Amino acid sequence: MxxxxxxxxxxxxxxxxxxxxxxxxxxxxxxxxxxxxxxxxxxxxxxxxxxxxxxxxxxxxxxxxxxxxxxxxxxxxxxxxxxxxxxxxxxxxxxxxxxxxxxxxxxxxxxxxxxxxxxxxxGIGELLARVERLKALLAAEGLFDPRLKRPIPFLPTTIGLITGRASAAERDVLTVARNRWPAVRFEIRNTAVQGPTAVPQMLAALAELDHDPAVDVIVLARGGGSVEDLLPFSDEALCRAIVAATTPVVSAIGHEPDNPLSDFVADLRAATPTDAAKRVVPDAAAEVAGVRELRARTAAALRGWVDRETEALAQLRSRPVLADPLRELDLRHQEVERLRTAARRCAEQLIRTESTAARHLREKLTAVGPAATLARGYAVVQRVTGPERHVVRTIDDAPAGSQLRIRVADGAVTAAALGTQALGAEHTDTGRN
Structure with missing residues (x-):
């Protein structure tokens, strides 16, 4: 070495x-x-x-x-x-x-x-002043914030109890809790609740119960006492341990007027140990009565709903549409037939109107057409040049010797042009024989 x-x-x-x-x-x-x-x-x-x-x-x-x-x-x-x-x-x-x-x-x-x-x-005055300063410090750190409070389980199976040995607080909590719910179980840690050893023992008990997975909620209980007797429950280390615990903590210290700092940092403050037992453990008789009442209310509500629905169905069945389902179809059939008749009448009227208009147009067309003109004595003269035919409109279109086709009302006449004569001329143009 x-x-x-x-x-x-x-x-x-x-x-x-x-x-x-x-x-x-x-x-x-x-x-x-x-x-x-x-x-x-x-x-x-x-x-x-x-x-x-x-x-x-x-x-x-x-x-x-x-x-x-x-x-x-x-x-x-x-x-x-x-x-x-x-x-x-x-x-x-x-x-x-x-x-x-x-x-x-x-x-x-x-x-x-x-x-x-x-x-x-x-002195007690100075101790209370220190408690007030600690209270202001913890409040400034947000340890009293209601949002940090953890909910207490409705029906805890195991309750951790930190209290004095054979104390009235222990007896009150156990008696009231078991009367309300006989099946509840307790994990009891007896510690000093006043004096110089109280805080270390309560810190150890709180840590032990907090690490027990079977414990659902922890109750810190003590009966009434003087201000000096309750000072351990305003200790800074205990208050911070309560906030740091993962299991909900209920503070039930003293009587109603007593307010140690543990009441402010705990998840639930109970006025007395008896009140803590009532607020943590539900009353079996009251819960059974509540279940019966809810069952009765549920049954009454269900019967009322069935009655209302039955009445609504009866009203629906009594309506004409359900009493005679084909009635509406018959009404709609009649309406369709009426509309069909009206449509046919309108169509026939339109056809007659249009037929009359077409006949008038045909008569007008016939009146102004070439056939009617030919029937009045007019003729259509065409010069035949090979396979083509040209309508003769002027005398220049049919020089002498042209082969002509003259269409009349009942047929056509083939002719040849012997000569031409201008309109209004008094003698035949000898140059055009």
Whole structure:
């Protein structure tokens, strides 16, 4: 193994020899160095809760144990017995105090003790002021926000109960809950509910129940008491543990006027432990009565619906369209026949009108047509030139000797042009024979 030379606190000066496996320090050297280092800390103010007071008659030293209210940690304290006797407020186990002194390391026993020269009890007014400041802090962090509240299950199968051993709160919760729902089960954790050990024990019980998957809701219950007795339920560590829990927590502390901070951070606040049992566990008799009432209301509603639908069907069946289904078809058939007759009449009228108009047009056409003209004595003269025929419109179209075809009303006459004569001429043009 390589040598491990102590650093920092292993040397107190340039003349101190190095520490190694070959040159270890004796216990006295280590104890003296620890005492020297602790002595450098100087005098300090410490706040805590007195859990033990030991004043032996005839001695000049009183022994106390000062515990942190929010953690399972304590510190030995010594002082002059007169300091306790002359205190303005009588000191007893559970009192919250602020002390001033200096830490000392006793080399003979290897223990640390706080030797105090001043002790100040923390009055109830100051404690309440601290609670109010903590309340404002937690509210500013949003830990009282209703949106953070988790819903309480309607019918929890297992309820975690944190309360004092053989307490009235435990008896009330169990009795009321089992009377309301006999099948409910409990996981009970008996802890201190006041005094210096209350908060650490409740924190451990809360963590244990929160990690139990069978527990559906946790009830934190305590009966009534003085303001000092209820202070553990306003502890910051407990409040934050309640918020951090994944299982819904119900706070049932004291009586109606009591409002520790656990009531504000819990998911449900109950006025008393009895009220907590009523709000967490449903009443079996009331639920059965409610089911019966709902069944009766459902049956009545169903019968009413059937009656209404039956009446509606009867009204539908009594209507003419359903009483005589073919009646509408007959009416529509008559309507169709009437429309067909009207359409045929209109069509015939239109045909007669158009036939008359066509006859008139035909008569007009006949009157102005070539056949009618020929019948009045006119003729159509055509010059025949090979296979083609040309209508003679002027005398120039039929010079002498032209072969002509003369169409009359009943046929045609073939002729030859002997000559031409202009309209209004009195003698035959000899040049055109």
């Amino acid at each position: 390589p040598d491990r030379t102590a650093q920092d606190g292993s040397q107190t000066g340039a003349g101190t020899r190095a520490n190694s496996a070959e040159q270890p320090w004796p216990v006295r050297s280590v104890a003296i160095k620890v005492a020297q280092w602790i002595d450098r800390l100087g005098s300090i103010w410490v706040e805590g809760q007195i859990t033990q007071i030991n004043v032996r008659p005839g001695t000049r030293t009183a022994f106390l144990v000062l515990r942190d209210p929010s953690a399972d940690m304590s510190l030995s304290v010594t002082c002059d017995p007169d300091l306790l006797r002359n205190s303005a407020v009588p000191l007893q186990e559970g009192s919250r105090v602020v002390v001033y002194g200096k830490l000392s390391f006793f080399t003979g026993r290897g223990t640390i003790s706080l030797r105090i020269i001043e002790i100040r009890p923390i």
